Amino acid sequence: MTTEFPIRMDIDGHVASIVLNRPEKKNRMGLDFFPTLETLVQKAEAEPDVRAIILRAEGSVFTAGLDLMEAGALLTDASASGRETLRKHILKLQQSFSALEMCSKPVIAAVNGPCIGGGVDLISACDIRIASDDAYFSIRETRVAIIADLGTLQRLHHIVGYGRAAELALTGRDFTAKEACEMGLLSRCLPDPSALMEAAGQIAADIASLSPLAVQGVKDVLRFSRDHDIATGLAYVAQKNAALLLSEDLMEAFAAFSEKRVPQFKGR
Structure with missing residues (x-):
């Protein structure tokens, strides 16, 4: 492009x-x-x-x-x-x-x-x-x-x-x-x-090479936390992780660790 x-x-x-x-x-x-x-x-x-x-x-x-x-x-x-x-x-x-x-x-x-x-x-x-x-x-x-x-x-x-x-x-x-x-x-x-x-x-x-869900979540939380107090930032990241943790990427990370291989993340 x-x-x-x-x-x-x-x-x-x-x-x-x-x-x-x-x-x-x-x-x-x-x-x-x-x-x-x-x-x-x-x-x-x-x-x-x-x-x-x-x-x-x-x-x-x-x-x-x-x-x-x-x-x-x-x-x-x-x-x-x-x-x-x-x-x-x-x-x-x-x-x-x-x-x-x-x-x-x-x-x-x-x-x-x-x-x-x-x-x-x-x-x-x-x-x-x-x-x-x-x-x-x-x-x-x-x-x-x-x-x-x-x-x-x-x-x-x-x-x-x-x-x-x-x-x-x-x-x-x-x-x-x-x-x-x-x-x-x-x-x-x-x-x-x-x-x-x-x-x-x-x-x-x-x-x-990392999980797009995690990477993009980190950028979002960093930006939000910069502009808010610590307590509000902590509440925001708790909500963010509750929404994202049960992902295929997390299961792939666990599987890769168990199988001693590099994880292949797909962003879902």
């Missing part, structure tokens, strides 16, 4: 790769990027064989962020109705990134090279983030007189803590893959893009 510029999706077995596909423009996000991303995530969600998603980019730049020249077309009407139209458009852009977070399939962001502005919004909505040593990051919006509005300010402090998120968002400074790894934005740093893709593929394969 493929789509054309500016972003495409390839499916190999149980793993879908969503690929930023505008390397000649440093993978800047034009206005057509956002609905295309949401459509591809929905297709991956609907494909029963897909169990994990890798988000990566063609070329040496993960993304230079929002295409400001295209975005300027949204800033031509200063009337009250024009501002309301802009608000609604921002909400639609937010929805395309939130689709990654709300997708039941785990999403692994594999970052090579610069990841600027909207790129941080994008990867903050993913479940796992890894990068090559040549990657660097910047919440660049304050440097161009914008408030980051696609999810960084809502998600990043849950990932790296309020103080670090505030410093990075307020200064707009660059920070390296090593620093991103130390603060917890990244779970791994790899020496080069080749090693990065190998690691992303291995993580996706490891996830895909």
Whole structure:
């Protein structure tokens, strides 16, 4: 399965790769990027064989962020109705990134090279983030007189803590893959893009080998628990497991353990 510029999706077995596909423009996000991303995530969600998603980019730049020249077309009407139209458009852009977070399939962001502005919004909505040593990051919006509005300010402090998120968002400074790894934005740093893709593929394969019911349940419970208190999260996971535990996958896990073989999960 493929789509054309500016972003495409390839499916190999149980793993879908969503690929930023505008390397000649440093993978800047034009206005057509956002609905295309949401459509591809929905297709991956609907494909029963897909169990994990890798988000990566063609070329040496993960993304230079929002295409400001295209975005300027949204800033031509200063009337009250024009501002309301802009608000609604921002909400639609937010929805395309939130689709990654709300997708039941785990999403692994594999970052090579610069990841600027909207790129941080994008990867903050993913479940796992890894990068090559040549990657660097910047919440660049304050440097161009914008408030980051696609999810960084809502998600990043849950990932790296309020103080670090505030410093990075307020200064707009660059920070390296090593620093991103130390603060917890990244779970791994790899020496080069080749090693990065190998690691992303291995993580996706490891996830895909497990019970989809359990994996997708874990993602759901993690997301729910992040946004609720501990007692509410515990009640939610109790209900979730009561609904899912009596599955064919669980019986297969027991049988495989007894027979000393690798289980073959089917997601039912």
